[in-house]
Amino acid sequence: MDNYKTAKEPITLLSPLGLSPGLLYSALMTIKPQHLMVLTSREAADSLSEIIQRAEYSGSVDVVYVDDPFNCFQQANQKVEEMLNILNYSPCVINLTGGTTALQFIIVRAGTALENEGVQVHYVALIDRRGIQDQKDNPWVEGELVSVL
Numbered sequence: 271m272d273n274y275k276t277a278k279e280p281i282t283l284l285s286p287l288g289l290s291p292g293l294l295y296s297a298l299m300t301i302k303p304q305h306l307m308v309l310t311s312r313e314a315a316d317s318l319s320e321i322i323q324r325a326e327y328s329g330s331v332d333v334v335y336v337d338d339p340f341n342c343f344q345q346a347n348q349k350v351e352e353m354l355n356i357l358n359y360s361p362c363v364i365n366l367t368g369g370t371t372a373l374q375f376i377i378v379r380a381g382t383a384l385e386n387e388g389v390q391v392h393y394v395a396l397i398d399r400r401g402i403q404d405q406k407d408n409p410w411v412e413g414e415l416v417s418v419l
Contacts, residue, residue, distance in 0.1 A: 286369025
């Protein structure tokens with residue numbers, strides 16, 4: 271499940287980003303990818319530089335934007351194509367947590383498209399068992415990584 275951790279090729283993390291920065295922070299801290307691709311809205315992207323700084327992430331970053339993070343289902347094919355055009359087809363870790371349901375839907379579709387291209391894909395979720403207020407007050411606490419598939 272976690273053989274991406276020993277891969278000789280660079281690892282790409284595909285992750286949605288919503289208005290809560292903690293899940294992406296946790297993903298960067300636990301996965302330690304060399305490339306990050308974020309699917310997000312322009313509003314949520316405002317927190318990306320702080321997330322990267324706090325996680326001490328120094329790899330490459332690509333951002334794919336959606337118009338409406340709550341209802342971007344109709345953009346799924348377009349956004350998956352956009353992501354595939356950027357990716358170098360190295361092993362990918364797909365973060366299923368963070369962002370809206372619509373962003374998560376597109377991220378899963380991207381993972382399926384990558385698998386269909388023969389790319390090694392791993393699906394993960396991040397869990398923060400603290401209360402909602404604790405998460406809001408201090409999002410910079412590393413959560414628990416769970417391999418899904």
